[in-house]
Amino acid sequence: MADRTREAARKDVGENEKLKGTFVSVLLIGGFILLTWLAVLLLYLARQ
Amino acid sequence: MIDHLPRYERIWLLLGIGSIIVFLVVLGTLGIFVGLNPPGHMRTIAPEEVAATAPFDEPGVTQLGPNEFRVTMVARLFAFDPGEITIPRGSTVHFEVTSPDVVHGLFIPNTNVNIMVVPGHISEYTYTFEDEGNYAMLCHEYCGVGHHVMMGKLVVQ
Numbered sequence: 573m574a575d576r577t578r579e580a581a582r583k584d585v586g587e588n589e590k591l592k593g594t595f596v597s598v599l600l601i602g603g604f605i606l607l608t609w610l611a612v613l614l615l616y617l618a619r620q
Numbered sequence: 621m622i623d624h625l626p627r628y629e630r631i632w633l634l635l636g637i638g639s640i641i642v643f644l645v646v647l648g649t650l651g652i653f654v655g656l657n658p659p660g661h662m663r664t665i666a667p668e669e670v671a672a673t674a675p676f677d678e679p680g681v682t683q684l685g686p687n688e689f690r691v692t693m694v695a696r697l698f699a700f701d702p703g704e705i706t707i708p709r710g711s712t713v714h715f716e717v718t719s720p721d722v723v724h725g726l727f728i729p730n731t732n733v734n735i736m737v738v739p740g741h742i743s744e745y746t747y748t749f750e751d752e753g754n755y756a757m758l759c760h761e762y763c764g765v766g767h768h769v770m771m772g773k774l775v776v777q
Contacts, residue, residue: 591628595631599635606639616732617656
């Protein structure tokens with residue numbers, strides 16, 4: 573895998589398609605973490 | 621370095637690394653330039669000699685300035701000493717707390733006062749009480765059978 577080039581990865585549409593669901597799921601979890609982190613930070617700052 | 625990875629994987633790796641950098645920069649900025657740090661515990665004390673060591677031989681509230689107080693507090697099984705504190709509105713309070721026995725906590729709900737009190741260490745935290753009211757002082761580290769009754773009161777008037 574390590575010797576694959578960017579072009580080779582781009583051409584590999586099938587692999588990208590398989591990862592689309594994973595990508596969206598990870599973004600959703602990441603968004604949730606970001607929102608909760610922001611909420612806690614703002615609560616902390618509001619109480620300071 | 622990550623060219624061989626599929627496109628989506630590259631994007632989420634960069635987003636993940638980027639968000640860690642953002643978190644650290646925000647926390648570092650608040651800590652270094654705004655002075656928002658977690659409670660300090662660098663000063664140490666012999667737990668078995670707390671009652672004989674100044675300033676904890678005389679726990680209480682000391683006025684340092686017009687609106688500035690120091691609270692010297694001993695958290696023990698199962699009470700805070702002093703257990704009731706009254707201060708004027710807008711006061712800045714420097715807490716210094718230690719324990720002669722087990723790990724305790726000092727938590728004042730609706731404020732950022734959230735201190736772990738470890739025997740052998742003096743926990744310090746500074747907070748300004750802008751709003752009037754009765755605040756609870758709670759132990760929030762399980763310390764034994766009387767943990768649930770370990771509480772005090774802080775009145776801001």
